[in-house]
Amino acid sequence: MPYISKLNNFFAEQEFSIPEIPLLQPADPFLDTAGEDLRRRIFMTNDLGGETLCLRPEFTIPVCLAHLANNNDYGKYAYCGKVFRQRRNGPEEFFQAGMEFIGGNQQAGTLESISSDVDCITNALDALATCGMNKGSIVVGDKAVFEALLIALELPQAWRLRLGRAFGDIQKFENDLQLFESSEHGIQSRDSELHLALEYMNKQAVTDWVVDKMATASLPTIGGRTALDIAERTITKADLAATQLSAKQRKILRAFLSIEVPMANAVEKLCEFSKLMELEMGDAIEIFAQRAKQIDAGIGDQITAIWRANFGRPLDYYTGIGFEIFRDDSPVPVCGGGRYDHLMNLLGAEGEIPAIGFSIWIDRLKGSLQ
Numbered sequence: 202m203p204y205i206s207k208l209n210n211f212f213a214e215q216e217f218s219i220p221e222i223p224l225l226q227p228a229d230p231f232l233d234t235a236g237e238d239l240r241r242r243i244f245m246t247n248d249l250g251g252e253t254l255c256l257r258p259e260f261t262i263p264v265c266l267a268h269l270a271n272n273n274d275y276g277k278y279a280y281c282g283k284v285f286r287q288r289r290n291g292p293e294e295f296f297q298a299g300m301e302f303i304g305g306n307q308q309a310g311t312l313e314s315i316s317s318d319v320d321c322i323t324n325a326l327d328a329l330a331t332c333g334m335n336k337g338s339i340v341v342g343d344k345a346v347f348e349a350l351l352i353a354l355e356l357p358q359a360w361r362l363r364l365g366r367a368f369g370d371i372q373k374f375e376n377d378l379q380l381f382e383s384s385e386h387g388i389q390s391r392d393s394e395l396h397l398a399l400e401y402m403n404k405q406a407v408t409d410w411v412v413d414k415m416a417t418a419s420l421p422t423i424g425g426r427t428a429l430d431i432a433e434r435t436i437t438k439a440d441l442a443a444t445q446l447s448a449k450q451r452k453i454l455r456a457f458l459s460i461e462v463p464m465a466n467a468v469e470k471l472c473e474f475s476k477l478m479e480l481e482m483g484d485a486i487e488i489f490a491q492r493a494k495q496i497d498a499g500i501g502d503q504i505t506a507i508w509r510a511n512f513g514r515p516l517d518y519y520t521g522i523g524f525e526i527f528r529d530d531s532p533v534p535v536c537g538g539g540r541y542d543h544l545m546n547l548l549g550a551e552g553e554i555p556a557i558g559f560s561i562w563i564d565r566l567k568g569s570l571q
Contacts, residue, residue, distance in 0.1 A: 204332045204563050205281055208298045211331045212279035215324070217300060219279050222263045228255040230262050234518060234547050242287040256285035261301060261541075261558060265548055268303045275304035281563075290533065291564060299538075300324055301558035308555045309345050309521030309540045312488060317557055318522045318540065319495045325526060325536050325559040326500060332566050334535070338505040338527045341464065341496065342512025344368055345521045346471070349485035350457055353475075354450050364454075369513030369523070374458070378451060453478050457510050464497045464506035492522070518544035522557075528565075535565040 212219060228245055244256040257263065260280045268276050281298040300321070307317040322339070329337070347368050351361040367374040446454075456478070462470045468490040475482055493508065500506055513523045514537075523539035538559025545554035 204566050205296060205298070207331045208281050208328060208561070208563075211328055212281070212298075212300070215277075215279070217277045217279035219281075220264060220267045222257065222260055222267070222280060222282065224257050224283075225254045226257050226263055228253040230266065230548060231255065231258060234262065234544060235516060239286075244285050257282075258286040259284050259560070260297060260299060261560070262544070262548065264301050264558075265303065265545060265556065268301075269545065269548060269550055273304060277302055291562075296563040297560050298328070298563060299558060299560035300328070301556060303545070303556040303558075304554055306555075307557070308553065309542050312491070314521060314540070314555070314557075315488065315492045315495065317555075318492055319499060321538055321557045321559055322496060322524060323499050325524075325538060325561070326504060328561060329526065329536060329566075334528060334566065336503045336529055337535075338507065338529070339500065339524055340507050340509050340512055340527070341522065341524045342369070342509055343489060343492075343522050344513045344519060346482070346485050346489050347457070347510070347513070349482040350454075350480065353480040353482050354453065356446075356450075366517055367515060369511070369519075370515035371458075371511060373515065374511075378446075378454065453480070460508070460510035462508055464493055464508050467493045467508035470508075514539055516541075518542075518547055524559075531565070533565055534562075536561045 225246075228243070231239055231243065239258070243258045246254050248254055260282070264278050264280060268278070278301045279299070280301075282296065283294055284297045285294045287293050302317055302321060305317070307314045322341075326339075344365070348361065348365055351364060356364070363377055364374065367377050457474065460470060460474065468486075471486055471489060474480075475486060497506060512525075513519065518541045519539050520542040521540035524537070525534035526536040527534050536559055538557070540555070540557040542553065542555045545556060
């Protein structure tokens, strides 16, 4: 395929490291980070020792693991090769290329993150341009701005975490939001001891209650979860149940998620929104403004840039900016990327290791070469 050689030449010119990523990968890192839903879409097997393996479903996680194994402080990586997973549309094996920027001082929500965010997007557009795609559109979202909104609304941490996980999945978010509108979404307990422990959010008392009930019924741990895990989950549910959003708060959330404007007007719209709703969103607006200005200036006249407030990737490890790039003649993105500062911790890193990257789905570039 001509795209592959063009992209490999582009990566070489940019002096990115290109790690060797084996075709067979341990399955657990993918399942642990992307969830059990992925199990139905990847191709799995076992080695002679019983370890669960899978055909490489994507490159980002293996690249991150290679970065950790080499104890690198900062790395710029590129890749191009075949991946295997089921998609709603398209073949089950296809070529994927991309870049990952891992490490350094670029955490989401900080001024230092702006340059790496912009570099990621411009590198993605430059890579596509080498394949002949000089026109198109890019949709950008920002989870950090959404999380600043949740803080400004003074939501309890349990609901901030829950709504943060739903960000990017419109239906899931709406389902969660409707729980706030129900007076029957709480935990109903007939056990006075548990009821009292939950009322005071006493983790030790809830844990003792769970241990006692499990021992009485001779129950093993459920799905590998300990009594403490079950107690923490129960307390979280109780915390969620104790919260009711006002009509005004629900209105603000829905109004925010309905915003969709050209990137050139995004800062003005966000400032107008926060003023109208009387919200104090801290440094999030300033960081958003500087990034939006640089993105709008750097993408060129042939790319239409849109800020969509509800756009994001509904996985826990995505933290800040997210984006997708489209050809003018197709509703399916040819490239997607974003910031995933939490992924390295999920993969075993001891400290915070910020990261951002993008992937190009090469089979969707058909017709781009001129």
